[in-house]
Amino acid sequence: MPESNITSGAPSLSHRSSVRQGGVFEVIFLLSILLPLPACSHRDRIVVGCKNFTEQIVLGELIAQQIENQTHLPVERRFYLGGTYIAHQGILAGRIDIYPEYTGTALTAVLKQPASSNPVAVYDRVKSEYERRFHLTLGPTLGFNDTFAIEIRGEDARRLHLQTLSQAAQYAPQWRAGFGYEFMERPDGYKGLVATYGLRFAAPPRIMDLGLLTRALKEHQVDLIAGNMTDGLIPALDLFVLADDKHYFPPYQAVPVIREQTLAEHPEIRAALNELGDKISDQEMRHLNYEVDGQKRDVKEVVRDFLRSKGLN
Secondary structure, three states: OOOOOOOOOOOOOOOOOOOOOOOHHHHHHHHHHHOOOOOOOOOOOEEEEOOOOHHHHHHHHHHHHHHHHHHOOOEEEEOOOOOHHHHHHHHHOOOOOEEEEEHHHHHHHHOOOOOOOOHHHHHHHHHHHHHHHHOEEEOOOOOOEOOEEEEEEHHHHHHHOOOEHHHHOOOHHHOOEEEOHHHHHOOOOHHHHHHHHOOOOOOOOEEOOHHHHHHHHHOOOOOEEEEEOOOOHHHHOOEEEEEOOOOOOOOOEEEEEEEHHHHHHOOHHHHHHHOOOOOOOHHHHHHHHHHHHOOOOOHHHHHHHHHHHOOOO
16 A cells, blocks of 8 residues: 554554654654664564554564464564655665565655556566666565555445546635645655646645544544555445546555575575465455454454464464
């Protein structure tokens, strides 16, 4: 997914939580990854990281449990790392070995390359460039595409008979928008979206913690937000996703990003992660997110049940 947020237990960017991007925890982590690495590495264990939102926590836990179950290597979890930049710098510095990413995010936000609508081409380009530039590689796609979801309230969509972003553009001057910081800054985010659809809003967009966006929309604090397609709260809160009818957003297939050195030292990890290939549909990911966000279930239990259902536990 592009960007998003856990409301169960720990703080969380579809968590939905209270950890702010750019907050103190991210500053501390950023400082830690910029410090020199100690002489000894963590070769005795695999460190799995993830960004700080529900879906990433679910995917991080999924990767961690799969490695534990299939290889018996000890796994350390370093979750809630903030946004894309923090997670990417963490794996470059060797502080983490693996984290879940999205192909469209890697292409546009990390590699700074133009978007493409071809999922296979995007995957291949990201994999090739990550290997050439960063000594990182990609695992298999996990099966779902968590593209950005431009959401309005379901009641508004029904009242105005709206289906697409193009149709909504005429009403945008009467609306207040709310977006996460990363969406405002990234090349596949706000600036390109408003230019593509000619969007103008009643006021400058409110920049909010991603964990607050869906509630702010539901409670009429804002009228349009950028969330994630697999957010489990979309149906639960009667929100409506406007179709990206001009195909502005690239594909955002979820993939594990892995240090090549880690695979060289522990080649059994590749086989374990390959078993996760195409195992999660869009609907299943939405359900997993809702189990955590909506039902307030423990992430480890949700992941354990899912792996069992797929015969991987």
